[in-house]
Amino acid sequence: MIQWAFVVVYVIVMFLFASQEASSASYTSSFLARWLPHLSAAELRQLTVIARKAVHVAAYGVLTLITYYASRKTKKLHRIALPLSVVFALLVAMLDEGYQNRLLYRTGSAQDVLIDGLGIAVTALGLWLTSRWRKQHKEVAEDVENKR
16 A cells, blocks of 8 residues: 555645646756756756756656556456556646646646656557566566476
């Protein structure tokens, strides 16, 4: 049950952070300008976009991962852990972007949901490949054990 509490806290923190001025593009841009004063305005704009989108990808990748592990630890959800984590993370992404449309410092967009989806998809693919790899290695180990 603690795994689900972690998922809930993570989602709450995501929504709380979105409501802060520090999550705005202008704040990110001014932060980067202080740390990288040698960059031109155009370079700062480009870096701001890249940094913000990278955070979207990472944040939703992490959400997918922790939801997957919480689902795997839940007896009734064990078998559908991967699709459940993907659907849940996409739902949160859509709700988050809708929520951001109502905020002073933020704007929500369908494009950001797609970017969030990239983080979700990459994480899901990694989890799926890891699962297949473990299953294959388990079968090989069992075959070796059976031949003894």
